Amino acid sequence: MNLNLRGAIHAGSAEKSFLTVKQAAETSGLGVSTIRLLIRRRQLKAQKVGSRVLIKRSDLENFLESHPIEVIDNDSQVDSVRHFSTEVRNRPNSI
Secondary structure, X not given: OEEOOOOOEEOOOOOOOEEXXXXXXXXXXXXXXXXXXXXXXXXXXXXXXXXXXXXXXXXXXXXXXXXXXXXXXXXXXXXXXXXXXXXHHHOOOOO
């Protein structure tokens, strides 16, 4: 534990239950502007305490876990590309 200038106990950021916008961006790998946009769009919960915006670590984790990128196996991806290119080639010209 470290003491900051005001004498408050300061634990490592991994132990904090609330994060600033900057800390949330660093933790998630997203940009500060993206975190602010998600808050503005009400997609990410945040609390305003005075002039500071704080994000509950569990809310950030829940947000990130609820927006996964679907994994598509290469075979189905190749099949869909082939299907699309076949449709384009077989489409009659309207010119």
